[in-house]
Amino acid sequence: MSYNVGSLFAGVGGICLGFKRADERFQLSFANEMDKDACKTYSTNFNHNLIEGDIEKILDPNILFRERDFLQTRFTELSNIDILKSSYDEQFIKDCMKSLNDPFLVSVLMKGNFDLTDSLKKKASKFGYDEEAIKEFIEYQLVKINLENYSDEKLNPKFEELKIKNGEIKAERIAVLTAGFPCQAFSIAGERKGFSDHRGELFYSVINLVQQLEEVGHGKPRVLFLENVKNLVSHNDGNTFKVIKSELENLGYTLKYRVLNTYKYTTLPQNRERIFIVCFLNKADAEAFGSFEKIPELKRTREELKQSLKEILDYSITKETNPELYYTRGKYPQYFMTEEEFLKSGKNEWINLDKDINEMYEVYQVRRGMYVRKNQSGVCPTLTANMGTGGHNVPLIKTHDGIRKLSPKDCFNLQGFRVGTEYFFPDKLNLSALYKQSGNAVSVDVIELIAKRILKAFLKVDNEVKVDKTTGLKIYKTSIQNVVTEIDDKESDLLLKSLFEIKKLLSDDLNLINFKEELRKQIMIKLSETL
Template sequence: MNLKYSVGSLFAGVGGIDLGFQNSIFEGDSYNLVWANEIDEYAVETYRYNFPHQVFHGDIEKIVRPARAENEEERKQYLQMQEEMLHQKIDILVGGFPCQVFSIAGYRRGFDDERGNLFWSIVELIKLLDERHGKPSVLLLENVKNLKSHDKGRTYRVIKDQLELLGYTVKEKVINTKDITRLPQNRERIFIVAFLNPNVANCFKFFDEIERYKVIKNEEQRRENIRRVLDLHLSKMDSEKYYYTREKYPLYFLNEEEFLKLDENMRKDQRVNIDEQIDEEYQFYQVRRGMYVRKNKTGVCPTLTANMGTGGHNVPLIKVADGVRKLTPAETFKIQGFPIGFGYRLPTQYKGREFSDGRLYKQAGNAVSVDVAAILAKEILKALHTSVKAEVKEKVVIHS
């Protein structure tokens, strides 16, 4: 008999983990996405554009603790959300919980930061689910790789201890998207997988055998992987806003004479000339802090970030046939594994206004790589399937 495991998704964003689970199957076993939760209304819009199941738009802290609502009307709304979220048994709980608090670029305050407390909302939800139907059998959590080393390892120790107190066997691994998939992105993230049944945990071998899953690419394969995610049919005529030109960015096209003529207050330590320094196709570049051009040394896209195009790290740049341009929002989604044009769509309007590129860049940067999530989802199915088969075999032996 084929099994279908129900999935609830926290901090769902635009559904990177969810899409990976939705697309996974092993020996006829698969997943059924039941609900998702996300606080950002623009991410919710993109999610609803692409998934048919229920999305709870709201703060998970208030869903699990409605008393934190700002007024009685809001409290009732969150109580209703909680009731609907707890209505059905959840076999698998997934979530890429907010990572800013744990990142090197952050304030390094860990659980002292309010955003760090969101982990406790996961714990609280598991307890609420337990009261209704029992705890989820499996958890999959994602975060930045620095979670493991934050505060000399104490932050992660707290997380692992709490999950173990709930009865889970916890495994974790830092995985780079470029290492185990064809997606051309250097993206290291820690994945935490926790199993309620220790027998299933023992059957989950992926982290121990991850070297077997490494994808080796030669130069032609590297280029082909990049071709798959770039829209090279675009031109300056139809996508002018993404192109870098001397008219729009005069300080990024300085020759030596122009650079030396600049007032010292305007002159950077290094001369930037995009035409000269961004000179290879199928490579990814960034103008770092407006100070210098850097080519990604790994030959793939640097880690996409949530602050692309919002005053932080620039959106990566590429050389194309008719100039230099930044990646389009659709391309950043495709680099994360979203099948744009093949079943996954990006919204163009929201509440009567144009859906901004900035919102889409943020969503892509916050997402979990779909292909990595799909591999993990399949390996979890494999562990569950192997454990069930072993239990059936053991029962047959006992009865015989």
């Protein structure tokens, strides 16, 4: 007995690895991811089908033509405005283009939600630019550049490729569909725009795929497994989560959810609070799963947490082997001020990392560039996607030969990936990409913990299918006789009529999940023999 698992927004495969590690009966069927660097890392570690690309376009390839029509219309509109007569700082325009031209730009433009970021608005204000005028000028430039990607020569092959991927993603019946849908729209670290941010709307791709799987005859996945930031629950006064919950319940799912902190439920010493939503199509599965409240906290001592840090972080790294990781006076003089330099500086806070970071197997941060703080829980603070960009809030540790930031290997291991033994980095991928991937990833051990509970529920329900062999054979033969003359009917109709005969003879509360699947196979065999 096995259960197929499909994964949307797979990233580098944290959720997939958790299910794979939980039990071999979870069979990874496909994964979808659009970030090219993440796909490289994923492909290095998994052999099953990775369907690369924008899931919205894979599920609806005709979006391409709607985007082209919009861009052509918008280009004409903007061309008729006097914005092109204005003159702007060349470097500022380049910064705007680099910051705003992301994979979701056209979708954002189509929804009328295009805007400059707060930081770009501040820069525009310093130049004395009119905000609306500069926004229209940037939009014109972006539309012009993106139109180049929508010529017939480029569009038609893309459309055909998306149609093939649409077939691949719906090729098999899926027992568990997982989705760590983008969290930036709800995260405290982001701007928290929710569904007004296109990334927040990507949740609806989960709904769309469930419906399409049902339409092609595979039925809905037995379980939906969703993960996001804890702020999803409280975003927009709880209304965002109400919408998500309502959409899932309208599909027929029963929801179980809770915010779990990584270090409280696993041996991974990281403070990482995430909401996990497990949606069950069958009430029997939901009841067998129970509640998240029954998952016990580990309640480890600070010394035990310290020991975990010692075991997970790589203290064999040195200045000689990895100088790029180390904080030195030459690189960051503001973080190594002497007392004399501090008194002359006129600053309110004195930072000297040699003085402030003084314990091994502890994790520190320079907060807002003003003071150093040791994590009070004795664990690593939440890893983030922008750790590789430097700045404040980067986790720092004391080593045998200085102060350094966490390495990509440290970060992945704090997420439970076990780099070097179970998981490997691809060749020629820069450090900033790896930091981003680890910060966007899930804690694998938490996924494994929940996946095991899902499997336990599946097995409990499926093992309750106790059909007496003799009685079952008689019922089976009767059912075959009743349907074999109706060969022109669809398979589903045959199956339903067969099950109806069985249901009349068996107790109403008997679970028929496994028996139904086996009956489907046997009926098709008998029908093929008859033909």
